[in-house]
Amino acid sequence: MRPTDKLLGALRVLSARVGESETGLHARITSALLRADIAFRREVQLGVGRGRVDFLCSEPGIAIEAKIGYSSRARLAEQVRKYLTCPSVEGLVIVSERRVPSDTAEPAYRYATEAGKPLWIIELACGVAP
DSSP: OOHHHHHHHHHHTOOOOTTOOHHHHHHHHHHHHHHTTOOEEEEEEOSTTTOEEEEEETTTOEEEEEEOSOOOHHHHHHHHHHHHTSTTOSEEEEEESSOOOHHHHHHHHHHHHHHTOOEEEEETTTEEEO
């Protein structure tokens, strides 16, 4: 099994929980990664102007960003751009407790394509978008 398949499989088992805080979602992501024996660091500073990502998995260098509530199109796209232009990030998983509308996700996917790195959006209420 490829490391990305193992990572996505660990996150796919999560489901939406009404009223959950971001801290609660972080705790559930942490548990899922530990159960799958995936090495990671929390709250990783990616460098000046790139911000801090919620999780960075050591192998294969995939960042995970948890989202509670709706993100604006501009905010999501900017985070994706900052994270995927970082040399230590090989790909990005957005774990959202809500559906991410296609008009919100489209600019994020465009940045991923330009960076030549994969982006997955896991919508806990809906499943995984490629």
